[in-house]
Structure formats: structure tokens, C-alpha cells
Amino acid sequence: MKKLFLIALGLVSFNVYANGCGGEYQAATGTCRIIDGSGRQILYNVPPPQSGNSTPPPKKIIYHDVKVPSKFGAIAINEKAGAVAASSNMPSIAEAKREAIRLCESDGRYAPCRDNGWVRNGCIAAASGKKSSKFQLFNGIGERGEAERLAINHCNKAKAFECQIIVPETCSLP
Structure with missing residues (x-):
């Protein structure tokens, strides 16, 4: 009985790719x-299958x-208050900017906020630094794992001091 089962199993498995698919x-x-x-x-x-033709x-x-729809992210800022917020995975640039501004102004103390950068199918981060005792924001936009490094590099290139990440990398990927 076992031999008959093994023979049947062998025939079934032989026929699986008989069509070459x-x-x-x-x-x-x-x-x-x-x-x-x-x-x-x-x-x-x-x-x-054709006979005689090998x-x-x-x-x-x-x-x-x-077609995979793009995803967008944005950063909004209020420089006077030092407030910053980010949005991600939004279906359009306008919605990403609107959501970032809404998040930045969420408790009312930080209005008005304005958009300060956006990304399509990538990652964004923000670093802050002081220059002439003023708060400045530096965006980093790139692929996954690069945005924070780019934000710090932009801050350092501007000769700002006390550069630090204030918005961790957030990615908007399809």
C-alpha cells in the first residue's frame, strides 16, 4: 500500500510542471x-506540447x-515660538502641508505656522541650531536613513551651533 501511495505521489508531482509554467x-x-x-x-x-521537437x-x-500612488510629507514651523511639526504619508503635497501646519498650531499657542519643506516618496527630518542667538530650522530630505544626517549637515554648513535633531526622520513611501 505504501509503495502504491509513493508511486501515485511521484506521478502527481511529476505532472505539476509538465506544462513548463x-x-x-x-x-x-x-x-x-x-x-x-x-x-x-x-x-x-x-x-x-509538440511531438518530435525537443x-x-x-x-x-x-x-x-x-501604478502606485505617491506619498508626501511636510514640515511646518513657527520660528518665533520655536514650534515645529511634521506630517507623513499624505496623498498630496497640499494635504501634507495642511496637516503639518495643523499639527504645528494644534494647541493654539504656536499660530501662525508656515510650511518649511516637503518630500515626495522619501524621508524628511529637521535639525535646529542657533545662529546669532536665533533659532533656525534645517531640513534634511533624502532616502531612508539619510534625512537626519542631511539635516545636521545643513545646520553645520550654515555655521550654526548646538545643532540637534528636533524632528526625527519620518518617511512617506508608497
Whole structure:
């Protein structure tokens, strides 16, 4: 009985890739659907088996680009009060700026705030520094892991002192 089970299992597993697909075979259309490592869908036609021809014809690969909406982030500031706030993962620049201003003015003491920078599909951070005994804000905009370093670099290049991160890196990624 065990031998019969193993033989049946072997026949079933042998037939899994008999069509040459390696993915989801759609018999009605004769196509094979594979999702690659980046999430793109690849479709190609699987030719019917031909007798006597050992070389399979080349496979046509069709790529489908998936449109992913952009995400936006912004920073708002009130320089006189020293207030700063950031928004992230908003669907538009306008909404990102509006949300950052709303967060900056949230308790009413820091109004009016204004937008001071934005990012699309990236990361943003802010550093503060003193220059001529005035509070100044320096943005850092870049890829993940770079924004805080860039903000501190901008602060140092402006010859400000006591540079420190006041808005940690926040990313707006699709």
C-alpha cells in the first residue's frame, strides 16, 4: 500500500510542471502567471506540447507596471515660538502641508505656522541650531536613513551651533 501511495505521489508531482509554467497555469487561455520578486506580474504563453521537437520555442514575457500612488510629507514651523511639526504619508503635497501646519498650531499657542519643506516618496527630518542667538530650522530630505544626517549637515554648513535633531526622520513611501 505504501509503495502504491509513493508511486501515485511521484506521478502527481511529476505532472505539476509538465506544462513548463513554474507558476499559476491558466488552461483556458494557455498562459502562465508568475509574480516576480518586485511584485510585478509576468504573463507568458505556454505552447502546447509538440511531438518530435525537443527545443521549446522562446517564451514571450509581458511586463505589467503597477501604478502606485505617491506619498508626501511636510514640515511646518513657527520660528518665533520655536514650534515645529511634521506630517507623513499624505496623498498630496497640499494635504501634507495642511496637516503639518495643523499639527504645528494644534494647541493654539504656536499660530501662525508656515510650511518649511516637503518630500515626495522619501524621508524628511529637521535639525535646529542657533545662529546669532536665533533659532533656525534645517531640513534634511533624502532616502531612508539619510534625512537626519542631511539635516545636521545643513545646520553645520550654515555655521550654526548646538545643532540637534528636533524632528526625527519620518518617511512617506508608497
